Amino acid sequence: MTSRTYTLEEVDRQIRALPSDLPTLAPAARAGAAGAARTLGDARHLTLLGSGDSLYAAQAALPVFVAGGVGAQAMSATEFLRRATRARPDELTAVVGISASGGNPSVLAAVAAARRSGRPTVAVTGTPAGALASACDAAVVVDPGPSAPAPGIRTYQASLLALLHLAHAVAGTDGPAELDAVAEAQRRSTALARAAAPAVARLLAPTPVVHVVAEASVLPTARFLGAKLSETAGVPALVAELEDWWHVHRFGHQARHSVLFLIPPGPDRDAALECARRTAARRPLVVVADAADGEALALGAATVPLTGAVPEALRPLADSVVAGPVAMALARELGRLPFAYQ
Structure with a gap:
């Protein structure tokens, strides 16, 4: 059994916070994405990696990358690790690791594998001091703030918002304006x-x-x-x-x-x-x-x-x-x- 205490009251609190989180978190998402795009330079193909909610956020944002002319794919971090042992370094130009906590072991391992092969790496995370941000060449940090233990609700939105801004930044277009x-x-x-x-x-x-x-x-x-x-x-x-x-x-x-x-x-x-x-x-x-x-x-x-x-x-x-x-x-x-x- 876990020692963490989960309540429906915290789920309710997170639901209520979503609309106000959007304008509050947008400046950090925009600034982080712009910095990450500069780090990526001419990279025009991205592989978005995550697990669970992080992967769903990557899949939801994927059409925005593609619409901006950015070659992109989304996959689980473990799938990438299996492929990384067989892929030539130029097959996947850059890797975006997504983990709200910054501590997902499979995402960390995938980012490490990407760096060993010479690929640029970007972290999308809610934890500025987390292991993922430290392990990558650049980080888009969108932190919704402290919360009690709960299923990921605010963190999912934060990751999705960060990815939407990253898609626009890499494509060289204005970020979400509505x-x-x-x-x-x-x-x-x-x-x-x-x-x-x-x-x-x-x-x-x-x-x-x-x-x-x-x-x-x-x-x-x-x-x-x-x-x-x-x-x-x-x-x-x-x-x-x-x-x-x-x-x-x-x-x-x-x-x-x-x-x-x-x-x-x-x-x-x-x-x-x-x-x-x-x-x-x-x-x-x-x-x-x-x-x-x-x-x-x-x-x-x-x-x-x-x-x-x-x-x-x-x-x-x-x-x-x-x-x-x-x-x-x-x-x-x-x-x-x-x-x-x-």
Whole structure:
């Protein structure tokens, strides 16, 4: 058993802090990213490394790197370590290690391997004095401040914000300019999620494994949501892309149990809606969708509305706020505390 004390009150505190964290942390993210870009120089290919929330943040930020003309990929630190023994030094130009605590052993080992092969390294971390910042050529330090032990909520947002700024800095473009709109969307979506979460929790509570289904571009946010369900409420969560759900995982899922569909606005919304419609013919759904998307919300036995006009590149910051309220309500419904099984 761990000696750390986890509470739902701390989860709630972190959820409440997210909108105010955005403008507070943006200057550090911008300055750190600019410094890191100078260190990287002409490097135009980046490998983003992390584990858990850090990896999900890398996956969520990846389209912004690509849109800026930066060759980038995201992978787990352990996968990189396996590949590093076989790759020529010029195959992966620079490495970005991501760890909010700065102490993830696999990320530290991956960064060390990258440096041995002559690759530039950048740390994305919340701990300025941590081992990761010291081990890299440059660091983007975005520290949301002290908190009691809890599933990563503020730290996930801090890492994602740092990576979005790094993507712009390396591409030589202006950083995210609409964070005030994102913060307002977070406030409104969080309020709606809090109101909806008890009904969602009652629907999900009997489900032994919660399936979270989303189209490919939204999978990082879906993975973050699944992680918070597991960490906060002790519920196994399986995240599946639309085709994987329909062609594989639904056959191992009892029809009386509910499925959670993430259907935010975006270019692939219609594909997610069609899959949700087919699924709803046999199973109860929890639907997370835009508050104005009546067609999607009508499919849900319980719904979590998202609200606020946010640029597509910043949607992960806005959409991820629903994870905390839903996970917290499910923990209360089941009478559990975060990381209770550990």
